[in-house]
Amino acid sequence: MVAATHVLAASLTLPQPIYGIVRSLGLVEDLREGIPDLEVLGFLPIAYNGRGLRPAALGSLVEMASEYGVTCFPPIPYTEHAGKESETHVPVALSYRNTPVGKHYRYAAALVGDRLGLTVPREWVERGRQLQEEMVREVMGA
Numbered sequence: 001m002v003a004a005t006h007v008l009a010a011s012l013t014l015p016q017p018i019y020g021i022v023r024s025l026g027l028v029e030d031l032r033e034g035i036p037d038l039e040v041l042g043f044l045p046i047a048y049n050g051r052g053l054r055p056a057a058l059g060s061l062v063e064m065a066s067e068y069g070v071t072c073f074p075p076i077p078y079t080e081h082a083g084k085e086s087e088t089h090v091p092v093a094l095s096y097r098n099t100p101v102g103k104h105y106r107y108a109a110a111l112v113g114d115r116l117g118l119t120v121p122r123e124w125v126e127r128g129r130q131l132q133e134e135m136v137r138e139v140m141g142a
Contacts, residue, residue: 005037008112010044011061013054013075018061025068041115042071044108049078050138059139071115073108074131077101107131 009024011017021043043065045058058075065072079101110124111132 006039006041006116008041008044010046013045013048013057013061015053015057015060018057018064021061021064040068040070041112042073044073045075047078048075055139058135062136062139071111072132072135073111074104074128074135076104076108104131 009021011021025040043061045061048054048058062072077100079099107124107128110120111128113120114125114128
């Protein structure tokens with residue numbers, strides 16, 4: 001992270017990994033003292049499933065993002081293929097662009113790209129924003 005200009009903190013939507021994000025943000029804050037241009041883009045919740053502790057963990061991540069003044073991007077849904085690679089060494093979840101997981105990665109990437117000032121298809125950015133709003137309503141009751 002010392003050589004980074006931007007940080008995107010990805011976290012599983014479970015309580016323990018989210019506590020790790022808190023510790024990582026402390027490290028980022030320490031680095032910012034020596035690197036004032038370091039920008040935290042936000043949090044990317046991954047492997048989200050609306051059951052069990054995951055909605056509460058996602059709510060904590062949304063609240064934490066608000067406290068730090070950063071974005072909490074829409075969550076990437078859980079898939080049994082997470083972390084597995086195809087024969088071409090492409091993550092299985094990403095190799096099928098039009099699967100729900102592939103689409104969520106696309107929309108999250110569009111929001112990050114838009115934040116960085118890159119040219120991104122507007123419909124992807126708009127869909128990403130819709131997913132963000134849905135996430136906040138779902139986990140925060142707003």
